[in-house]
Amino acid sequence: DAKTTQPNSMESNEEEPVHLPCNHSTISGTDYIHWYRQLPSQGPEYVIHGLTSNVNNRMASLAIAEDRKSSTLILHRATLRDAAVYYCILRDGGTDKLIFGTGTRLQVFP
Amino acid sequence: GAVVSQHPSRVICKSGTSVKIECRSLDFQATTMFWYRQFPKQSLMLMATSNEGSKATYEQGVEKDKFLINHASLTLSTLTVTSAHPEDSSFYICSAAGGWRGELFFGEGSRLTVL
Numbered sequence: 001d002a003k004t005t006q007p008n009s010m011e012s013n014e015e016e017p018v019h020l021p022c023n024h025s026t027i028s029g030t031d032y033i034h035w036y037r038q039l040p041s042q043g044p045e046y047v048i049h050g051l052t053s054n055v056n057n058r059m060a061s062l063a064i065a066e067d068r069k070s071s072t073l074i075l076h077r078a079t080l081r082d083a084a085v086y087y088c089i090l091r092d093g094g095t096d097k098l099i100f101g102t103g104t105r106l107q108v109f110p
Numbered sequence: 111g112a113v114v115s116q117h118p119s120r121v122i123c124k125s126g127t128s129v130k131i132e133c134r135s136l137d138f139q140a141t142t143m144f145w146y147r148q149f150p151k152q153s154l155m156l157m158a159t160s161n162e163g164s165k166a167t168y169e170q171g172v173e174k175d176k177f178l179i180n181h182a183s184l185t186l187s188t189l190t191v192t193s194a195h196p197e198d199s200s201f202y203i204c205s206a207a208g209g210w211r212g213e214l215f216f217g218e219g220s221r222l223t224v225l
Contacts, residue, residue: 034213036216041201042218042219043217044203044205046211049213096142096207096214098205100156101153
């Protein structure tokens, strides 16, 4: 499985935008970029995913570099409830299996 | 939206006993479910892929006789930790693919404490 690299932790103030980076230089053509987040003592939840084009949904935006070797998850206005560990995962289009890396722990301050 | 539910959410058992954790897809059918284990302050580690009607596929280093997986129906997979020891204490999480966007849904997790 292709590997991703994320910063261990990031901080943000409430109502400010947050840009969570992810490097995946060994991504293959069939790998989708998925983002999940995990709140304390809960199972992960889906945030967003994309292949080549930037994606937007009600939770976040995903900006994918043109060479697909990196991507950025954008939370437009962080809230205290966004404090979680965010995982960037490469998933082959032919499988449902997700292999989690270490993720980025996001702290949001009031 | 689709929901995956686990039971029990917390369980405490004595060393040497076996514990069963259930994972249910509540409003969709899941031919494949995944079991993860998570130790404190660590990431999720995939243990096995549970396939309905067939044997589970275990990841390297996971003992299949220790962690028994049964996926007898399209909505239920069970993980049994046999002869549990304190080092098996962990947060066990299941997931299933069921979203129209191709996303996986995760259960709430089951925290196992072995005394």
